[in-house]
Every structure is written in structure tokens, then in C-alpha cells.
Amino acid sequence: MTTAFLFTALFAAMIAGIPVALALGLASATTILFFSSDTLSSVALKFFSAASDHYTLLAIPFFILSSAFLSTGGVAQRLITFANNSVGHIRGGLAMASVLACMLFAAVSGSSPATVAAIGSLVISGMVQAGYPEKFAAGAIANAGTLGILIPPSIVMLVYSAATEVSAAKMFMAGLIPGIVMGCILMLAIYIYARIKRLPALPFPGFTALFGSGLRASGGLMLIVIVLGAIYGGVASPTEAAAVSAVYAFLVSALVYRDIGPLKGVPWRRDGESVAGAIGRNTGRMLLAVPASFWHREMKDTVLEGAKTSIMLLFIIANAMLFAHVLTTERIPHHIAEAIVSWGLPAWGFLIVVNVLLLVAGNFMEPSAILLIMAPILFPIATRLGVDPIHLGIIMVVNMEIGMITPPVGLNLFVTAGITKRSLGWAVSAALPWLGLLLLFLILITYVPEVSLILPQLLS
Amino acid sequence: MTVIRLLNRVEEGIISLLLVALTLLVFVEVVMRFGFGMAIDWAEEGSLLLAGWFVLFGASHGIKTGSHIGVDFVVRAMPSRVRRAVSALAVLACLFYTGMLLLGSWEYLDKVYRIGLPMEDVPLPTWLAQSVLLIGFAMIGIRLLILLWQIVTGQADSFPFSDEAEGSMERLEQEQAAHGGGE
Numbered sequence: 001m002t003t004a005f006l007f008t009a010l011f012a013a014m015i016a017g018i019p020v021a022l023a024l025g026l027a028s029a030t031t032i033l034f035f036s037s038d039t040l041s042s043v044a045l046k047f048f049s050a051a052s053d054h055y056t057l058l059a060i061p062f063f064i065l066s067s068a069f070l071s072t073g074g075v076a077q078r079l080i081t082f083a084n085n086s087v088g089h090i091r092g093g094l095a096m097a098s099v100l101a102c103m104l105f106a107a108v109s110g111s112s113p114a115t116v117a118a119i120g121s122l123v124i125s126g127m128v129q130a131g132y133p134e135k136f137a138a139g140a141i142a143n144a145g146t147l148g149i150l151i152p153p154s155i156v157m158l159v160y161s162a163a164t165e166v167s168a169a170k171m172f173m174a175g176l177i178p179g180i181v182m183g184c185i186l187m188l189a190i191y192i193y194a195r196i197k198r199l200p201a202l203p204f205p206g207f208t209a210l211f212g213s214g215l216r217a218s219g220g221l222m223l224i225v226i227v228l229g230a231i232y233g234g235v236a237s238p239t240e241a242a243a244v245s246a247v248y249a250f251l252v253s254a255l256v257y258r259d260i261g262p263l264k265g266v267p268w269r270r271d272g273e274s275v276a277g278a279i280g281r282n283t284g285r286m287l288l289a290v291p292a293s294f295w296h297r298e299m300k301d302t303v304l305e306g307a308k309t310s311i312m313l314l315f316i317i318a319n320a321m322l323f324a325h326v327l328t329t330e331r332i333p334h335h336i337a338e339a340i341v342s343w344g345l346p347a348w349g350f351l352i353v354v355n356v357l358l359l360v361a362g363n364f365m366e367p368s369a370i371l372l373i374m375a376p377i378l379f380p381i382a383t384r385l386g387v388d389p390i391h392l393g394i395i396m397v398v399n400m401e402i403g404m405i406t407p408p409v410g411l412n413l414f415v416t417a418g419i420t421k422r423s424l425g426w427a428v429s430a431a432l433p434w435l436g437l438l439l440l441f442l443i444l445i446t447y448v449p450e451v452s453l454i455l456p457q458l459l460s
Numbered sequence: 461m462t463v464i465r466l467l468n469r470v471e472e473g474i475i476s477l478l479l480v481a482l483t484l485l486v487f488v489e490v491v492m493r494f495g496f497g498m499a500i501d502w503a504e505e506g507s508l509l510l511a512g513w514f515v516l517f518g519a520s521h522g523i524k525t526g527s528h529i530g531v532d533f534v535v536r537a538m539p540s541r542v543r544r545a546v547s548a549l550a551v552l553a554c555l556f557y558t559g560m561l562l563l564g565s566w567e568y569l570d571k572v573y574r575i576g577l578p579m580e581d582v583p584l585p586t587w588l589a590q591s592v593l594l595i596g597f598a599m600i601g602i603r604l605l606i607l608l609w610q611i612v613t614g615q616a617d618s619f620p621f622s623d624e625a626e627g628s629m630e631r632l633e634q635e636q637a638a639h640g641g642g643e
Binding site for chain 2: 013014015016017018019020021022023025026029030033039040041042043044045047048051052053054055057058061062065236239240243244246247300303304306307308309310311312314315316318364365366369408409
């Protein structure tokens with residue numbers, strides 16, 4: 001009865017267009033009011049501790065902020081040049097370089113739609129000029145962009161660890177190899193296609209150019225090194241690494257790359273300027289630029305954008321904790337687990353059910369919202385059946401990736417349609433052939449847990 | 461109108477400032493601990509408290525700007541009159557939730573105020589440190605009432621939604637415009 005009420009209220013509220021956060025809170029609070037003896041003041045206390053008791057969750061606003069600083073066209077362009085110089089000389093190299101650029105940008109930005117928008121808008125037209133079919137180019141980018149939530153640092157993984165208390169650091173370790181494997185699968189597919197269709201290769205630019213472009217891209221790439229190095233080395237928690245990366249991202253974008261902020265367009269060295277003069281001028285301006293950023297319009301907008309996205313996610317999480325609290329006190333996951341175990345469903349059968357459930361849900365809802373609703377239910381069942389919690393997390397994330405390129409709520413499809421100025425239907429058919437690859441990848445991830453688990457086991 | 465615009469700017473300023481303060485607090489704590497071997501003992505509780513303020517204070521702003529995500533394709537498919545009726549009911553339901561939480565927050569804060577409970581590390585009484593519960597939900601309530609008024613008078617017909625895909629596109633267009641039509 002309670003279960004039925006909770007879920008009916010939740011789905012009715014969401015269908016009526018109530019934002020997911022309020023829908024979760026509304027369903028949980030009314031369930032508590034009608035069916036439990038908890039007082040309203042205990043609900044309020046629960047809510048406050050949900051919003052402010054999880055140190056891991058602080059990593060979310062920090063990563064969003066650092067992504068807001070580094071998701072600029074300038075960073076994307078530098079990563080693309082670097083990727084072109086490193087793999088462009090292979091047949092189909094331009095497309096492979098685009099996938100590589102997506103992987104790198106995904107790691108820096110942690111967001112899938114942002115990756116498709118930033119990289120796609122720059123490379124798709126380039127690929128078309130080089131003789132690639134536009135559909136092929138758009139499909140490759142839409143798919144490679146989904147890696148944003150699999151390659152660490154990933155916000156969706158932080159949400160999973162918030163919902164299940166699995167260590168975020170371990171999730172970040174587990175996502176790396178699957179992310180690289182998926183990137184390689186995409187590049188291999190492109191290589192085979194390019195061989196068959198005799199697509200062009202770029203000339204190799206030489207090691208000097210490769211090194212130079214690597215150096216110019218290193219401002220963005222260093223962020224990945226700092227964050228993953230600190231977490232994998234066990235030096236810092238994800239939250240601490242994220243705070244450092246947010247400050248680092250601000251310094252790189254405002255002072256080094258000068259893509260946004262008060263120093264935008266100020267050259268490092270003017271024509272005919274002496275080295276000493278340039279050093280003096282830059283030092284002075286950079287020192288002034290840090291306080292000036294607090295009043296700079298573009299900087300303020302960037303921070304506010306990051307704040308809005310963070311609040312949206314954290315507010316869902318706070319309400320979802322209330323939801324999870326109701327689930328646990330009513331022992332709902334426990335009952336479902338009992339039922340499933342009594343059917344004698346083996347772990348592999350359960351994982352098929354999980355995949356189907358998530359793929360369907362992924363067509364209608366945002367990744368973080370799905371994770372927050374499903375993880376507290378699936379997690380105890382999986383534990384009962386002996387599925388590793390980290391493995392379950394990676395399976396869920398890969399399912400969410402697929403949800404990003406399937407209609408009607410495939411965010412990457414909207415962005416792809418937007419940047420190519422084509423219809424949504426065209427974007428769907430462009431992404432479709434690649435969907436098969438992602439599904440194969442999902443099967444691989446689901447039934448070969450070692451792909452996800454080997455790195456966390458090695459490092460701990 | 462200018463008063464409202466000023467209030468909006470103050471609200472946005474406070475939200476941004478809370479995020480910046482939160483980031484800098486954790487950053488400085490990390491630097492002090494790794495660089496100088498000094499731990500700031502109130503930093504963890506302080507940053508969690510700031511996070512609570514950040515989320516609860518900022519939540520209502522998202523109702524106005526539509527940054528709270530939701531499932532909107534069902535509502536969008538409805539004819540306009542039905543959509544307005546459903547949305548009005550939805551807002552009333554949210555107001556009910558807000559009312560419950562406001563009442564609960566009041567009871568809870570009143571309790572800790574009377575006990576005189578202080579926070580563990582931050583030198584503040586708990587009722588003051590957590591008063592954002594009341595402030596935040598009151599602000600959400602106000603935003604919901606405004607939305608209800610807009611729906612009743614026909615200025616709005618559902619919760620506003622701005623999806624992430626559109627956001628990414630807008631940002632891109634702004635950037636291209638700034639670069640003089642892209643490179």
C-alpha cells in the first residue's frame with residue numbers, strides 16, 4: 001500500500017510536469033505524513049542533513065564550476081589540434097581525432113551535451129570538407145560525446161556514490177578502462193569504415209608540431225592529470241581534488257588561455273616587446289586580473305551558470321535522499337529483493353532486467369534523476385545476488401550513456417541536431433548505426449566485470 | 461520594477477558568492493593541510509554548512525529560471541487549457557509540500573533554539589546556522605505563488621523548463637557571436 005502510494009505519487013507528479021526534485025520530495029513527504037509516525041520536524045532535519053551531510057557531494061559543484069571555466073571553444077580547439085596531430089595521419093584520422101578530442105574534452109568537462117556542442121561544432125564541418133559523409137561525422141560525435149559521463153571525473157558517478165555510499169574514488173578508478181575501451185571501439189569502427197570507403201588521411205605534421213600542440217593543450221590536459229593523479233594515488237579525496245581543479249580551471253582559463261575574463265584578448269607578448277617588458281606587463285596584469293574577475297561580467301555569468309546547474313543537481317539529491325529514506329524505512333528494496341531471490345533469478349538474469357529497465361527509463365529521464373531513483377532500489381538487490389556495487393555503478397552509467405542518444409530525451413541528439421542545423425529525426429538516424437556498438441559495449445561491460453573492476457582492485 | 465531587478469541581482473550575487481566561498485574554503489583547507497601541515501578544524505563542518513545554504517537559498521531561483529529539470533513532454537503534448545489546469549494543480553501540490561517543510565522547519569528550529577544547541581566546530585547556534593531551511597522554503601513558496609498567479613492569469617502555462625541541450629547550444633552561439641561568427 002505504502003509502496004504503491006509512494007510510486008504513484010512520484011510518477012503522477014512527474015507526468016504533471018513538476019520538476020523531478022520537487023516530485024521526489026512531494027511523494028516522500030506525503031508518504032511520511034500519511035503512513036508513518038515521523039514528525040514534520042524530523043523530515044525537516046532529514047532534509048537539511050541530506051543537503052549538507054555528504055562531503056563527497058561537494059565535489060559536484062566544484063567539478064561543474066571547473067567545467068564551466070574550461071568548456072570554452074578555445075580549450076576545445078586546442079584539444080582538437082592536439083588530437084589531429086597525434087592520430088590524424090591514420091586513415092580516417094580526422095574522425096578518429098575527433099573521437100579522441102571528445103574523450104579528452106569529456107574528461108575535462110564531465111558533461112556529455114557540452115562535449116558534443118564544443119567539439120562537434122568545430123569538427124563536423126571540417127570532416128565534411130575533407131570528404132566524410134555528414135551523417136557519419138555527426139553520428140560519431142554524438143556517440144563519442146556520451147563518454148563524458150563514463151570517463152572520470154564524472155558527475156553522474158558522484159551522484160551514484162551519493163545514492164549508494166560506494167566510494168567515489170573507486171568509481172572514478174573503475175570508469176577509466178571502460179571509457180578508454182569504448183573510445184578505442186569507436187576509433188576501430190571508424191578505421192574499418194575508412195578502409196572500406198577509402199577515406200583520406202592527414203599528413204603527419206612531425207614531432208615538433210605534435211609536441212607544440214600538446215604543450216598548448218596541456219593547460220586543459222593537466223586538469224585530468226591533477227584530478228586523476230590525486231585520486232588514484234590516494235593523495236586526496238574527490239572533493240579535495242575537485243576544489244583544486246575548480247581553482248586551477250579558473251586560473252588557466254582567465255590567466256593562461258585568456259578565453260574569458262578581464263584578460264580576454266590580451267596577448268602574452270606584443271610585437272617588438274622585450275622579454276623583460278612582457279614579463280613585467282603580464283605579471284602586473286595577471287595580479288590585477290584575479291580581483292577584477294569578481295566584477296567581470298563574463299566571469300560572473302560563468303559562475304552563476306555553474307551555480308544554477310549545481311543547485312539543480314544538489315536539490316534533486318537532497319530530495320532523493322528523503323525518497324531513499326522512505327524506501328529504507330518501508331523496507332521496499334528488501335521486499336523486492338526477497339521476491340526476486342525467491343524467483344530464483346540468477347545474477348546474470350537480474351542484470352538483463354536492470355539493463356532493460358534502465359534503457360527504457362533512459363529514454364524519458366535525465367541520467368542523474370534515474371540514478372537517484374533506481375540506485376537505492378537496485379543496489380540492495382544486487383548486493384544480495386553478489387553483484388559488485390562498483391560494477392553495478394558502471395553498468396548504470398553505460399546505460400545512461402545509451403539513453404543520451406535515444407529519443408525522446410536524448411540530450412546529445414538535440415545538440416547534434418542543433419549544431420548541424422538538421423532535424424531531430426536526421427540526428428537519430430545518424431546516431432543509430434553507432435548505437436549497435438554501444439549496445440555491444442554494454443553487453444561487454446555487463447558480463448565481463450573485470451573491465452571495470454581491475455583498476456580499483458589494483459590500486460587499493 | 462527596479463526594486464525587483466535589484467532583488468534579483470542581489471539574489472544571484474549571493475548564490476554566486478556562496479559557491480565561490482565554498483570552493484575557496486575547501487581549496488584553502490587543502491592547501492593549508494598539504495602545504496603547511498595545518499588543518500583548519502572547522503573547515504569540514506563550515507563547508508558542509510555553506511553547501512546547505514547554497515542549495516537551499518538557491519533552489520527557489522531555479523523555479524523562476526526553469527533550471528530544475530523535469531519530464532515535460534507529456535505536459536507539452538496537452539492542449540493549452542488542460543495544460544494550464546494540470547499545471548495549476550501541480551503548483552498547488554508543490555505548495556502543499558513546501559508548507560509541510562516550512563512547518564517542519566519551524567518546529568525543528570524552534571526546538572534547537574530552546575535547547576540552545578551549538579554547532580560542533582563552527583561557533584554558531586544550530587538554529588541560526590540551519591535557519592536557511594526556513595528561508596529557503598519560504599523563498600520556494602513565494603516563487604511557487606508567483607508561478608501560480610502567472611498560470612491563473614494566463615502568463616504561463618506550466619513549470620518553466622530550460623533543457624541542458626538548449627543551454628549548451630545557447631552558450632555556443634554566444635561564443636561564436638563573440639568571436640565574430642566562429643573561426
